[in-house]
Amino acid sequence: MRVRVLRGSIVVSILLAGLLGTALTAWGQEADLDEFKNNLAPNVGSPEQAIDRMLEAAKLKPGETLYDLGCGDARILIAAAKRYKVKGVGIEISSRLAKVAAANVADEGLDKRIKIIHGDFMRVDLSPANVVTLYLATSANDTLRPNLEHYLKPNTRVVSYDYPIAGWTPIATSATEGHYGDTHTIYLYEVPNSINKK
Ligand SMILES: C[S@@+](CC[C@H](N)C(=O)[O-])C[C@H]1O[C@@H](n2cnc3c(N)ncnc32)[C@H](O)[C@@H]1O
Numbered sequence: 001m002r003v004r005v006l007r008g009s010i011v012v013s014i015l016l017a018g019l020l021g022t023a024l025t026a027w028g029q030e031a032d033l034d035e036f037k038n039n040l041a042p043n044v045g046s047p048e049q050a051i052d053r054m055l056e057a058a059k060l061k062p063g064e065t066l067y068d069l070g071c072g073d074a075r076i077l078i079a080a081a082k083r084y085k086v087k088g089v090g091i092e093i094s095s096r097l098a099k100v101a102a103a104n105v106a107d108e109g110l111d112k113r114i115k116i117i118h119g120d121f122m123r124v125d126l127s128p129a130n131v132v133t134l135y136l137a138t139s140a141n142d143t144l145r146p147n148l149e150h151y152l153k154p155n156t157r158v159v160s161y162d163y164p165i166a167g168w169t170p171i172a173t174s175a176t177e178g179h180y181g182d183t184h185t186i187y188l189y190e191v192p193n194s195i196n197k198k
Contacts, residue, residue: 038120039093040140045072046161050184051079053176054133054159057188060084064130067091069121069144074101076133077114088114089128091121126151134160141165149195158189168194 046054054076060066062085068076071090080086088110092098098118105114117124126132126147134141141163148158148165162178164170164187172188 033093033120035093035095038122040143041070041136043072043094043097044135044179045075046135047177047179050135050161050176050178050186051076053174053186054161055080055084057172057174057186058131058133058157058159060086060131062086065089065128066131066133067126067129068133069126070134070136070140071101071116072097074104074114074116077101078104078108078110081110081113082108086113086131089117090114091117091119091124093118093120122147127153129156132156132158134158134163136160136163138163138166148191152191154192156191158191158194160187160189163187165189165194167196169196170194 058066060080064084065087066077066080066089068074068088068090071077071092074088074090077088077090081088090101092101095118098116102111102116105111105116122144129152132148132152134144136144141160145165145167152158158165161176162184164185168189170187171190171194174186174188175183176186178184
């Protein structure tokens with residue numbers, strides 16, 4: 001009887017320690033998330049015509065999962081979910097924009113298909129993605145590249161508006177119009193073919 005009680009309390013202690021550990025990890029990440037220090041690109045939303053071309057380039061299939069890294073107001077995710085019946089995950093470091101994104105997703109009735117994470121995309125497991133969209137900056141793509149190489153599984157497509165990923169080879173490029181009618185490039189990559197071996 002005493003052995004059974006002892007065993008029971010050991011199990012409860014292990015469970016409590018596990019729960020506390022999980023809570024502390026999450027709390028710790030939130031606590032040192034610096035919206036300014038960890039911000040790798042300014043907020044400029046992709047123009048509508050660029051979103052159309054990016055999503056065409058990605059060749060999304062229904063049921064696939066799209067990650068938009070630095071999702072802003074979630075415009076890419078919403079367009080993709082409506083047109084291509086995909087699921088979406090948006091990661092946004094600005095708490096203001098993450099709230100706007102979540103509200104936009106809810107307004108469209110898409111909250112079951114699109115998840116918005118307020119956080120740093122450098123701390124997120126990207127392995128569930130079939131497609132990743134980027135509209136960041138050259139230096140941000142440099143910082144992100146090791147994570148893309150670490151997490152993305154074969155056949156994942158990465159579509160970057162305006163900024164190439166240095167050291168990768170695109171499988172296609174296309175031109176699109178920017179906010180002011182000027183020409184911008186869309187880079188399409190595919191893992192692992194685009195990753196240049198050293
Ligand atoms: C140029 S905007 C692109 C917004 C959206 N993807 C679009 O195309 O409309 C870049 C976004 O990345 C966000 N961002 C920058 N660094 C980030 C980071 N480390 N983690 C998550 N979001 C980040 C910025 O706050 C900004 O909203």
